Amino acid sequence: xxxxxxxxxxxxxxxxxxxxxxxxxxxxxxxxxxxxxxxxxxxxxxxxxxxxxxxxxxxxxxxxxxxxxxxxxxxxxxxxxxxxxxxxxxxxxxxxxxxxxxxxxxxxxxxxxxxxxxxxxxxxxxxxxxxxxxxxxxxxxxxxxxxxxxxxxxxxxxxxxxxxxxxxxxxxxxxxxxxxxxxxxxxxxxxxxxxxxxxxxxxxxxxxxxxxxxxxxxxxxxxxxxxxxxxxxx
Amino acid sequence: xxxxxxxxxxxxxxxxxxxxxxxxxxxxxxxxxxxxxxxxxxxxxxxxxxxxxxxxxxxxxxxxxxxxxxxxxxxxxxxxxxxxxxxxxxxxxxxxxxxxxxxxxxxxxxxxxxxxxxxxxxxxxxxxxxxxxxxxxxxxxxxxxxxxxxxxxxxxxxxxxxxxxxxxxxxxxxxxxxxxxxxxxxxxxxxxxxxxxxxxxxxxxxxxxxxxxxxxxxxxxxxxxxxxxxxxxxxxxxxxxxxxxxxxxxxxxxxxxx
Numbered sequence: 001x002x003x004x005x006x007x008x009x010x011x012x013x014x015x016x017x018x019x020x021x022x023x024x025x026x027x028x029x030x031x032x033x034x035x036x037x038x039x040x041x042x043x044x045x046x047x048x049x050x051x052x053x054x055x056x057x058x059x060x061x062x063x064x065x066x067x068x069x070x071x072x073x074x075x076x077x078x079x080x081x082x083x084x085x086x087x088x089x090x091x092x093x094x095x096x097x098x099x100x101x102x103x104x105x106x107x108x109x110x111x112x113x114x115x116x117x118x119x120x121x122x123x124x125x126x127x128x129x130x131x132x133x134x135x136x137x138x139x140x141x142x143x144x145x146x147x148x149x150x151x152x153x154x155x156x157x158x159x160x161x162x163x164x165x166x167x168x169x170x171x172x173x174x175x176x177x178x179x180x181x182x183x184x185x186x187x188x189x190x191x192x193x194x195x196x197x198x199x200x201x202x203x204x205x206x207x208x209x210x211x212x213x214x215x216x217x218x219x220x221x222x223x224x225x226x227x228x229x230x231x232x233x234x
Numbered sequence: 235x236x237x238x239x240x241x242x243x244x245x246x247x248x249x250x251x252x253x254x255x256x257x258x259x260x261x262x263x264x265x266x267x268x269x270x271x272x273x274x275x276x277x278x279x280x281x282x283x284x285x286x287x288x289x290x291x292x293x294x295x296x297x298x299x300x301x302x303x304x305x306x307x308x309x310x311x312x313x314x315x316x317x318x319x320x321x322x323x324x325x326x327x328x329x330x331x332x333x334x335x336x337x338x339x340x341x342x343x344x345x346x347x348x349x350x351x352x353x354x355x356x357x358x359x360x361x362x363x364x365x366x367x368x369x370x371x372x373x374x375x376x377x378x379x380x381x382x383x384x385x386x387x388x389x390x391x392x393x394x395x396x397x398x399x400x401x402x403x404x405x406x407x408x409x410x411x412x413x414x415x416x417x418x419x420x421x422x423x424x425x426x427x428x429x430x431x432x433x434x435x436x437x438x439x440x441x442x443x444x445x446x447x448x449x450x451x452x453x454x455x456x457x458x459x460x461x462x463x464x465x466x467x468x469x470x471x472x473x474x475x476x477x478x479x480x481x482x483x484x485x486x487x488x489x490x491x492x
Contacts, residue, residue, distance in 0.1 A: 132328055134328060136330070137288075139346055145346070150333070154331055154332050231374040231376065
């Protein structure tokens with residue numbers, strides 16, 4: 001078997017143009033998911049009965065279904081649903097033409113990440129000794145201020161390795177966005193390959209790009225963890 | 235009559251079927267050092283925690299600096315007022331792990347009370363100086379010994395200049411050789427006229443420093459009086475038994491006979 005190295009080198013450069021979409025999708029999903037996930041974690045920690053039930057049901061729904069299925073379901077449902085919604089309010093906004101499928105991908109991955117992050121946040125927050133909250137309020141801070149200055153900064157350090165895991169999984173997971181016609185790294189590789197059937201070369205390119213990106217991300221997280229966790233025992 | 239800085243009446247509290255506090259009262263004058271003694275499970279710690287709303291009492295009333303608060307249903311605002319005028323020193327120190335010693339002391343001033351950074355730093359350094367920890371101002375709690383951490387904990391309480399400082403077994407979690415340094419800091423505070431309520435098992439400290447000793451058992455105040463009253467002429471059998479057990483047979487007999 002002969003590899004077409006010229007094609008491979010060419011495609012390697014081309015595939016990088018999908019990195020933007022992949023990283024944007026990942027970053028947006030994480031950023032949009034974080035506040036909601038934090039809220040869910042707090043509902044469960046505070047023992048809010050209704051909120052805890054909804055959160056638990058939601059988390060087991062996300063964990064119990066394949067992400068491919070979630071993508072297919074949302075991608076078939078959401079556009080039609082939005083269309084009906086716009087018609088109902090009398091707008092002639094054409095959902096099918098005007099909304100970039102990228103945003104449906106953002107929706108799926110955000111909803112997915114919310115569930116994963118909620119669990120990570122919850123266990124991280126619980127790992128901080130409740131005595132520090134008591135100490136905070138005993139010297140005149142509000143509970144909110146204590147969370148902001150004391151509990152959350154420490155919980156983030158605890159959660160860092162798990163958040164890194166979620167990020168890396170998200171980067172790899174977003175490759176499924178090609179199902180929604182989003183042109184991410186994987187999609188561009190496939191398209192390039194399909195002209196001359198150079199699938200192996202293209203897949204190898206895609207393979208290396210993911211490895212490089214994920215390695216850099218992991219190093220960045222490790223650096224960040226060491227930096228913001230400097231207060232821990234040396 | 236001496237004016238009371240804090241006056242507490244009728245504190246009751248139960249956990250499930252267990253009645254932990256049955257009508258506890260207490261009056262504290264400015265500069266008082268009240269030491270609460272008693273066997274474990276007598277409700278000392280719970281009582282102290284109720285005073286700072288770390289625990290919600292079933293009943294009880296607190297008069298602090300002329301205002302009256304219900305220990306059962308104080309509003310968030312009222313709780314904030316009480317916490318602003320009191321400070322708590324914990325058995326397990328509870329320092330903020332992500333803050334240096336100096337930041338631990340400053341936080342209550344800057345965030346809790348809105349004092350300007352510069353002034354807060356000066357006050358925090360003063361407080362650290364008082365507990366002999368100024369040279370460790372930039373250390374994180376994980377880099378300090380238990381005794382040092384507790385001294386920072388005391389500085390954190392002192393810095394907010396409360397009317398009363400509540401000490402919950404401040405030396406119980408410490409290695410024996412570290413107890414002395416913390417007690418010394420507390421003696422100095424007492425000498426400076428700091429008003430304190432101290433739950434402790436340190437009998438010598440109680441005898442030397444307390445202006446008033448309270449012996450609690452089973453959620454009740456069994457006996458109270460000056461250190462002299464309690465240690466030398468205990469009236470109640472319960473108190474005598476406790477002192478004998480804690481001080482050891484011989485020493486207890488000696489002091490009681492004296």
